Amino acid sequence: MASSKFCALMGNHFIGETVNIIEPVPYDPKWAFLLRFTDIHGFEKPNDLAALELMDEAAKAVMKAYPGDVALAFGESDEYSFLFRRTCTLFSRRESKILTSVVSTFTSAYVFNWPKFILNKPLQSLPTFDGRLVVYPREKDVRDYFAWRQADTHINNLYNTTFWALIQKGGMSTAEAHKTLQGTYSNDKNEILYSQFNINYAHLPERYRKGSVLVWKQSTHITLPDGKDSTEQSRSEVRESAETDNSIGGEESTDLSCNEVALCGTERDEATSADAERVARKRLKKQQKKQERQLKKEVEVVVCHCDMIKDVFWVKNEKILS
Secondary structure, three states, X not given: OEEEOEEEEEEOOOOOOOOOOOOOOOOHHHHHHHHHHHHHOOOOOOOOHHHHHHXXXXXXXXXXXXXXXXXXEEEEOXXXXXXXXXXXXXXXXXXXXXXXXXXXXHHHHHHHXXXXXXXXXOOOOOEEEOOEEEEEOOHHHHHHHHHHHHHHHHHHHHHHHHHHHHHHOOOOOHHHHHHHHOOOOHHHHHHHHHHHHOOOHHHOXXXXXXXXXXXXXXXXXXXXXXXXXXXXXXXXXXXXXXXXXXXXXXXXXXXXXXXXXXXXXXXXXXXXXXXXXXXXXXXXXXXXXXXXXXXXXXXXXXXXXXXXXXXXXXXXXXXXXX
């Protein structure tokens, strides 16, 4: 059975309120279970791309399940953190309800999507996730948390990359690799990787060095009446269709006006013409609204591997903390 740390965060309405932040549960008791799960399923070391993509997919499921509440997610290895908005009223903000719902959604999505990512390797052990919910009262606290998680991603990945290079390429045992890295700093590990194995750590995929960042973005596609996704070319076609519909509606309106002039003479004729004009205007308005819905951009969850420590990310995604 695999056990992974899982954390959900929720901003508090009361800025500056003092809270007691629970210290993370030590990893030591869990490592034996985690290693057993990854070994049973043959995960690649130090990073298994498919397994990481599966984690991202499970996190997407959580964000899509609570689109108005979860503003951001960050994942590394077997962990994921979710940021709930200050305006969140999900389950009346009951801690137990939120936590159990998020963890169960994540776990079920992980199991459900396993065959899509871990090919030809059926589940042989139950993956389980635990979690905790912590309230961070200030925006600075939220940013510091995610900066800490991303810095931890780099530290862990640099160690694991060097550790497994010593074993897989250097022929060391796990005990020898641990002993070699004992007391070393980042520069030392980078030197080992480059001098002994010709590995430039800075050139490794950002996914491994920075983790996965999940944010809401507007899609560049639109949905056409037949339900298909469309590109910018089709977007132009929809606009042209809208213009055509508008012109048709205009002609109908003009014809009705002519008819009104031609048929005027009795109150009944005038009433019939007025009714026809109202029907034409209503039809035109309905067509315009339909085109607007088609052109409206959809919002989707996007996975990126960017720097969350510097201000650039938060400035570019200012709505996350608003």
